[in-house]
Amino acid sequence: MTKQHANWSPYDNNGGTCVAIAGSDYCVIAADTRMSTGYSILTRDYSKIHKLADKAVLSSSGFQADVKALQKVLTSRHLVYQHQHNKQMSCPAMAQLLSNTLYFKRFFPYYAFNVLGGLDENGKGCVFTYDAVGSYEKVGYSAQGSGSTLIMPFLDNQLKSPSPLLLPAQDAITPLSEPEAVDLVKTVFASATERDIYTGDKLEIMILKADGIKTEVMDLRKD
Amino acid sequence: MFRNQYDTDVTTWSPTGRLFQVEYAMEAVKQGSAAIGLRSRSHVVLASVNKAQSELSSHQWKIFKVDDHIGVAIAGLTADGRVLSRYMRSESINHSFTYESPLPVGRLVVRLADKAQVCTQRSWKRPYGVGLLVGGLDESGAHLYYNCPSGNYFEYQAFAIGSRSQAAKTYLERRFESFNESSREDLIKDAILAIRETLQGETLKSSLCTVSVLGVDEPFHFLDQESIQKVIDTFEKVPEEEEDGGEAEAEAAAAPAEQGGAGDQDVAPMEM
Numbered sequence: 001m002t003k004q005h006a007n008w009s010p011y012d013n014n015g016g017t018c019v020a021i022a023g024s025d026y027c028v029i030a031a032d033t034r035m036s037t038g039y040s041i042l043t044r045d046y047s048k049i050h051k052l053a054d055k056a057v058l059s060s061s062g063f064q065a066d067v068k069a070l071q072k073v074l075t076s077r078h079l080v081y082q083h084q085h086n087k088q089m090s091c092p093a094m095a096q097l098l099s100n101t102l103y104f105k106r107f108f109p110y111y112a113f114n115v116l117g118g119l120d121e122n123g124k125g126c127v128f129t130y131d132a133v134g135s136y137e138k139v140g141y142s143a144q145g146s147g148s149t150l151i152m153p154f155l156d157n158q159l160k161s162p163s164p165l166l167l168p169a170q171d172a173i174t175p176l177s178e179p180e181a182v183d184l185v186k187t188v189f190a191s192a193t194e195r196d197i198y199t200g201d202k203l204e205i206m207i208l209k210a211d212g213i214k215t216e217v218m219d220l221r222k223d
Numbered sequence: 224m225f226r227n228q229y230d231t232d233v234t235t236w237s238p239t240g241r242l243f244q245v246e247y248a249m250e251a252v253k254q255g256s257a258a259i260g261l262r263s264r265s266h267v268v269l270a271s272v273n274k275a276q277s278e279l280s281s282h283q284w285k286i287f288k289v290d291d292h293i294g295v296a297i298a299g300l301t302a303d304g305r306v307l308s309r310y311m312r313s314e315s316i317n318h319s320f321t322y323e324s325p326l327p328v329g330r331l332v333v334r335l336a337d338k339a340q341v342c343t344q345r346s347w348k349r350p351y352g353v354g355l356l357v358g359g360l361d362e363s364g365a366h367l368y369y370n371c372p373s374g375n376y377f378e379y380q381a382f383a384i385g386s387r388s389q390a391a392k393t394y395l396e397r398r399f400e401s402f403n404e405s406s407r408e409d410l411i412k413d414a415i416l417a418i419r420e421t422l423q424g425e426t427l428k429s430s431l432c433t434v435s436v437l438g439v440d441e442p443f444h445f446l447d448q449e450s451i452q453k454v455i456d457t458f459e460k461v462p463e464e465e466e467d468g469g470e471a472e473a474e475a476a477a478a479p480a481e482q483g484g485a486g487d488q489d490v491a492p493m494e495m
Contacts, residue, residue, distance in 0.1 A: 076320050083288070083312050 011063050011111045012037055015198030016048055017147030018059040019185055020117035021159065022125030022140050026178045027208040029117040030185045031059045032147075032193070032220060034201040044201035044222065051213065053078055056094040056118040057206055061145030062132070063111035070110045073101055091118030095128040095136060102134030109133050113144040123210050124173055140174055147192035147199040154188055178207065186218055193220045234346045244350060245343050248372035251352035255298035257385035257421040258285055260356040261395065261414055262367040263405040266438030267358035269296040270414040272385075272421060273431055286435050290315040291442035292325045293359035294435050298385035299372075300352035307351060311335065328359035332368040332376045340374030354384045360437060383417060390420040407438060411446070412454050427455055 018031040031048040034041060049059045050071045058074070060067040077097060081089050089097070095116055102110055114130040129142035141159050143151040159174045174181065185205060193200045200223070205216040229235050230243035237243060256274035260267065273282035286296045287308040295311060297304030314334055318326035335355065342348040355370040369384065370376045380399045383391035394417050402410065414434060419427045429452035437443040 072320055076316050079316050079319075080312070083309075 010108075011066075013062060013111070013146075014042065014064040015146045016061040017143065017145035017151065017189070017192055017196065017199045018048055018061050018113070018115045019143045019151060019155075019188065020059060020115045020127040020129075020141065021155075021176075021181045021185065022117065022127040022173050023176060023178055023181055024125065024173055025119075025123055025209065026181070027057075027117040027119060027125035027127065028178070028181045028185055028205060029057045029059050029115070029208065030189065030203060030205040031061070031145075032189060032199045032201060032203055034199060035064060036198050039197075041201075047204055049204055049206050051206075052094055053088045053091075053118075055120075055208065056089060056091040056116060057208055057213070058098070058114060058116050059144075060112045060114045062113045066110040067112045070101065070112050070114075074098060077101070090121050091116070091126050091128075092120055092138075094118070095126075095138070098128075098130065099134040099136045102130065102132065106133050113148075115142050115144050117206075118208055119210065125208075143188075145199075147189075147196040150192045150196055151188045154191070155184075158184060178209075182207065182216070189218075189220060232346055233343055233349060242343060245373050248350035248352050249354075252299040252354035252372065252384055253386065253388075255301070255353075255385045256283070256285070257383060257388050257391060257418065258296040258298045258354075258356055259381075259383045259388075259391055259395075259414055259417045259421075260296060260358050260367045260369075260379070261381040261399075261402055261410055261417070262358060262365045262379075263407070263410050264403050265360075265365060266407045266410055266436060266441070267294070267360065267365050267367055268410045268414040268434065268436050269294050269356060269358050270418050270432055270434045271296050271298075272418060273433055284433075286433055286445070287312075288435075288443045289331075289357075289359075290319075290325060292361065292437060293328060293331065293357065294437055294443045295358070296356040296435075298354050298356075298388075303351045304353040304355065307335065307338075307353065307355060310338065311357075325361060327361040327363070328357065328366045328368065329361075329363075331359070332357050332370055335370050336374050336376045339370065339372060342372075343374055356382060356384060358437065360439065365438070381413075381417075383421070385421075387421040387423060390423070391417040394420045407436065407441075408454075411436065412457070415451065415454055416458070427459060428452075429455060 015036040016032050016034055020029045029049055033045050035043045035046040048061060051057050052074050078089055098116060109132045116128040118126060120126045127139050127142050128136050129139055130136045141155050189203045200220045203218040203220050207214045229237040233244035256272045258271040260269050269286050271285040275282040283301050289295055289311045295308055311331060315326045339351055342350045350372040357368045359366055367379045368376050369379055369382050380402055381395040418432045429448045434446045434451055
């Protein structure tokens with residue numbers, strides 16, 4: 001007697017790719033704007049990037065309903081933090097909160113593949129990359145989502161940072177300048193769009209610096 | 224006469240149909256330092272007097288941000304006020320989470336009032352010893368409410384609570400009819416002048432008061448000391464002359480008893 005399996009899944013994958021790169025005084029967070037289900041496109045204009053705090057921006061691919069719920073929970077928790085501490089959350093603090101929030105639902109996870117980007121307490125760029133249940137790591141760059149397998153090896157080639165396990169601790173931050181990093185992001189997305197059917201339409205890029213956040217949109221192939 | 228016999232429990236009625244514990248709680252509000260609220264069609268200003276336990280300590284925070292569109296000023300047991308502010312913040316956040324829109328002020332004050340009422344009908348609880356001036360902005364406009372320890376709440380154009388609030392209320396009663404059309408700056412000025420009324424002759428300095436504003440396109444925030452001092456300077460510097468000091472003149476004329484003293488005090492800064 002084989003085990004009965006569900007004829008319905010609570011999850012769906014809406015596709016898309018997210019990337020973040022940390023610089024010495026900036027952080028670039030980028031994601032495509034295509035939302036799909038199966039082989040169909042739901043919309044070509046959906047933002048996967050969400051500002052949580054002045055210095056922390058979240059980008060998530062996966063099941064967008066879960067992503068939206070996760071964003072709402074984090075936003076509410078941030079408001080509580082602000083009331084209690086009279087200041088905004090730092091990026092490392094938000095990183096820990098996100099990890100805890102994800103693990104809280106260890107046995108019915110948020111189907112969300114997250115990249116958190118921002119500036120740390122010293123104004124240096126930082127990127128945190130996650131799995132669906134909250135395991136996270138501070139890195140110099142990361143890609144998540146359907147195009148991640150195409151993008152990550154190329155970022156490794158261009159930006160490879162020393163392992164965080166090495167002693168003495170070495171910086172994961174890329175020495176690239178901001179325009180160079182933005183250019184690299186545009187290049188990787190153009191490439192990923194070619195071969196990943198779930199990535200395309202438009203590319204949204206958010207550049208976080210000490211003086212504020214700039215947003216740029218670039219067209220990608222729509223096929 | 225019967226007061227002492229029926230005032231032990233909040234759940235005991237007096238023969239005249241009063242709950243003395245609740246009334247005693249309202250007394251606690253009158254003991255706290257003054258808090259004032261005023262509103263126009265588009266803005267709400269909350270102001271309070273900075274009272275410190277001693278010269279060595281910092282002053283009590285009496286005004287709290289509940290959300291971008293709601294603020295609260297308290298008088299009485301400030302610890303109770305802090306706890307209720309936390310409740311209000313929580314309600315506001317939960318509402319925003321569920322409905323993705325700001326909590327209407329009227330809904331918040333009802334919940335607050337119901338919470339206060341519970342404490343008047345449980346023998347193991349005591350009423351909250353704090354009065355709250357809740358000011359906020361929602362789709363139906365700007366609002367100012369006063370929540371009592373009794374569980375009652377009322378809407379006001381302007382109100383003052385705490386010690387020596389009667390002086391401020393007298394000032395506000397004279398001018399409230401014009402508040403609806405007041406500009407943001409005039410509203411702030413009136414709030415600071417009302418605060419001055421409660422100081423009973425003490426020279427008004429920006430360090431003595433806290434002022435907060437919220438309005439259309441203006442999330443709740445505190446005014447910094449410089450801005451407050453600038454407003455004070457417009458009427459404290461020239462109290463005798465007819466320009467902006469027209470305010471001081473009107474007061475000196477209107478209510479002689481305590482204002483007379485305030486008028487005299489105003490002369491001194493000019494002489495310095």
